[in-house]
Amino acid sequence: MIDEVKQVGARLRVLRTSRGWTLEELAGRAGMSPSTLSRLESGKRQPSLELLLPLTRQLGVGLDDLVSPSVPDPRVRRDAIHRPGMVIVPLVPVGSPMKTYRITYLPVEEMPEPRVHDGYEWLYVLSGRLRLILGDQDLVLTRGEAAEFDTSVPHAMIAAGKRPAEVLSIFNDAGDRIHTHTPERE
Known part of the structure; x- marks a missing residue:
């Protein structure tokens, strides 16, 4: 679970930039300071529901899109x-x-x-x-x-x-x- 939480900031940044929004634009829409959003994206601030819910509403995504399970090992191990x-x-x-x-x-x-x-x-x-x-x-x-x-x-x-x-x-x-x-x- 800790690894998934660490990825929230990176996923937020990807979602924000894919929409062409600056830190200031998304932070303003979500009712938070740009520095709070910046700290979330960089992993310097722990994500909380209070911070994530307004961001997901503005981005049009669910919490699951930010906190998804880790990717399983992609290696194929099957017998010949x-x-x-x-x-x-x-x-x-x-x-x-x-x-x-x-x-x-x-x-x-x-x-x-x-x-x-x-x-x-x-x-x-x-x-x-x-x-x-x-x-x-x-x-x-x-x-x-x-x-x-x-x-x-x-x-x-x-x-x-x-x-x-x-x-x-x-x-x-x-x-x-x-x-x-x-x-x-x-």
Whole structure:
């Protein structure tokens, strides 16, 4: 709670300046001295309801906009998923609307059977070479190349050559289930 209170002054300053108001203008509208508002914004004065309520009325915001909970740790800590011929590292938290992964395609002898599912997939090759079978096309994508395709078209991917291919992939929910499903996760 102490961290949230420390942020009140900074949030007040941002709200005031975003409206183009000077300290004197907002302080006058809220019925306080400019020096009181300045001390609030700089954190040299403890915020109180008596001071904040007139300010929030003038700014057109609620108290929650000034005293919001601290931001949770944004780091994603999820286990890698090991599938035959690939290692899938989730890059977003569970439940995120974006399904984003770093997939390492390992060198294998045989191309897996092409799959189809609803949705679209977007990928970007970070390193190595990726062989993409997409319908009748047999493509090799290299570092820096991207592809987007309708996943209702039969498709399969492997590393092209003897080195792994590292890819950033984004899919919808259907693609997420196809790529990350393993029997032991059921």
